[in-house]
Amino acid sequence: MLRRLLAARLGSRDDAEDALQDLWLKLDQVQAPIAQPAAFLYRMAANHATDRRIAAARRVARDGAWLAAQSPPPAIADPESAMAAADDRRALERAIAAMPERMATALRMFRLEERPQRAVAEHLGISVSGVEKLLARAYRKIHDSLSEPDASGETKGGSNDG
Numbered sequence: 001m002l003r004r005l006l007a008a009r010l011g012s013r014d015d016a017e018d019a020l021q022d023l024w025l026k027l028d029q030v031q032a033p034i035a036q037p038a039a040f041l042y043r044m045a046a047n048h049a050t051d052r053r054i055a056a057a058r059r060v061a062r063d064g065a066w067l068a069a070q071s072p073p074p075a076i077a078d079p080e081s082a083m084a085a086a087d088d089r090r091a092l093e094r095a096i097a098a099m100p101e102r103m104a105t106a107l108r109m110f111r112l113e114e115r116p117q118r119a120v121a122e123h124l125g126i127s128v129s130g131v132e133k134l135l136a137r138a139y140r141k142i143h144d145s146l147s148e149p150d151a152s153g154e155t156k157g158g159s160n161d162g
Helices: 002-010 013-028 037-069 079-097 101-112 117-124 128-147
Strands: none
Touching: 002 013, 002 037, 013 037, 037 128, 079 101, 079 128, 101 117, 101 128, 117 128
């Protein structure tokens, strides 16, 4: 019954299985006696499904923003493009170097080392939500840094679109 409820709420049998496993682990930690176990279990499952859907939506939005900010690979590598890419890389490295240490660490671990947010959270001693907020602020700092014009009037990201 719970699996069907979770599958209906999450839209996938695999996600429902994962959520059911998470629920089992959470339920194992409950110490207090429960007056209405069935109602408690269904409410717990519904809340967990909602939390997972919200987290998935945030993840899609964050990853979509990251991908949208990436420039497409050039069809043919020419010297000018290579120099522009090197300039972009240096501007990105300067933007990361200007970040607070925890923010830069979270960004490096998640994007460069491709570690899961939970591992980043454990390493930094914060919640996964805290990691998401750090990453969002890091992306904003990178975007703002690359959008600022330099002394020549060009944006630091290599193009002056605006």
